[in-house]
Amino acid sequence: MTKMKIILLAAVASMNVLLGSDEIKLESFKSLKPLDSKAFKLLDVKKVGDNYMLTANMNYQGRSKMIDLFVTGDKKMVVFGQAFSASTGKQIYSKMRADAQKKALTPTPYTYDMTVFDKLTPFSLGDGKDDYYLFTDFDCPFCKQLEQKLGKIKKEITLRILPFPLEGLHPYSKPKALKFMEMSTDKQVELVKLHKLSEIKFKEYTPRESTKKQLKAISDEFQKLGQVIKEHTPTFRGLGTPTLINNSGKKVDINILFEK
Numbered sequence: 120m121t122k123m124k125i126i127l128l129a130a131v132a133s134m135n136v137l138l139g140s141d142e143i144k145l146e147s148f149k150s151l152k153p154l155d156s157k158a159f160k161l162l163d164v165k166k167v168g169d170n171y172m173l174t175a176n177m178n179y180q181g182r183s184k185m186i187d188l189f190v191t192g193d194k195k196m197v198v199f200g201q202a203f204s205a206s207t208g209k210q211i212y213s214k215m216r217a218d219a220q221k222k223a224l225t226p227t228p229y230t231y232d233m234t235v236f237d238k239l240t241p242f243s244l245g246d247g248k249d250d251y252y253l254f255t256d257f258d259c260p261f262c263k264q265l266e267q268k269l270g271k272i273k274k275e276i277t278l279r280i281l282p283f284p285l286e287g288l289h290p291y292s293k294p295k296a297l298k299f300m301e302m303s304t305d306k307q308v309e310l311v312k313l314h315k316l317s318e319i320k321f322k323e324y325t326p327r328e329s330t331k332k333q334l335k336a337i338s339d340e341f342q343k344l345g346q347v348i349k350e351h352t353p354t355f356r357g358l359g360t361p362t363l364i365n366n367s368g369k370k371v372d373i374n375i376l377f378e379k
Contacts, residue, residue: 256282
């Protein structure tokens with residue numbers, strides 16, 4: 120029994136020695152400059168060839184960013200920057216950083232009450248069960264291209280058209296939108312079918328105050344929606360025209376309106 124205990128203890132001791140010989144201790148890098156400053160929090164270390172790749176959180180001007188950095192095998196040099204595989208040319212990331220970046224780019228679920236736009240919509244196309252909301256600028260060249268196809272939307276769709284004038288780019292789009300909003304439904308249909316929204320004449324026209332408030336409400340609500348999309352969709356780059364939104368507040372591809 121005593122001999123067996125001695126043999127087992129010896130085996131465990133040998134195992135610990137073997138594990139210890141390959142172990143890289145993160146603590147041994149914390150004294151290296153500039154990694155010893157409060158700006159760095161070391162998270163992980165891996166051996167890469169004869170050198171080391173460390174993953175750290177770096178704080179700069181109040182913002183934290185996960186980075187990979189490199190330390191030479193003799194620990195005499197700390198290298199910041201990107202590393203690439205000499206055989207494939209691809210950038211080398213630590214798994215921790217790659218997972219963090221993937222998570223950061225993954226959209227998170229959300230819903231938005233789009234019924235607020237139902238009351239603000241000045242014009243709709245179709246009467247299908249699937250609601251979509253098109254935010255458009257009558258003088259936007261991309262909106263004009265889309266306008267040519269609006270007569271071909273799927274039968275199951277109701278498309279609510281909401282003016283969103285980009286005044287900084289198209290100074291006449293706002294008065295055109297205001298006049299369109301006050302037109303009769305028949306006149307609106309005619310302009311849409313003839314693809315002449317950009318040709319609306321607005322000189323010597325004074326819109327009602329209620330119409331101005333309605334257009335501002337559309338813009339304000341669209342900006343709110345944009346903030347929600349931005350918070351939940353890391354790749355979102357801002358609102359523009361044309362923009363198509365589904366009935367849960369998600370930005371979707373415009374081609375979804377048409378048969379393939």
